[in-house]
Amino acid sequence: GPTDLGIMHFRKLMMEAARALQNGEAPPHAAHQDRYTVRSGACVTSKAKDLTAVMVERFGDPAGFVGGPGKQTAAE
Structure with missing residues (x-):
C-alpha cells in the first residue's frame, strides 16, 4: 500500500549509503539532514x-x- 512506498524508499536510501560508506565515500544525505x-x-x-x-x-x-x-x- 501507500505506506510501503516510504519503507521501500528508506531501505533503498540506507543500502545506497551503506555501499557508499563501504567504498570510503561519505553518504551525500548526511550533508542535508534538514531534508529528512x-x-x-x-x-x-x-x-x-x-x-x-x-x-x-x-x-x-x-x-x-x-x-x-x-x-x-x-x-x-
Whole structure:
C-alpha cells in the first residue's frame, strides 16, 4: 500500500549509503539532514478525493516529502 512506498524508499536510501560508506565515500544525505524531517500526518477527507489530492492538500507534495524531492533549501 501507500505506506510501503516510504519503507521501500528508506531501505533503498540506507543500502545506497551503506555501499557508499563501504567504498570510503561519505553518504551525500548526511550533508542535508534538514531534508529528512520525520513527521506524522492525519487527515479526514471526502472519499471523493484520491490519495494524491489529499497528500498535496495535507503536505504540499504528492508523496508527502518535506520540502518536496529535489527542491533546494535556503542554506544551499
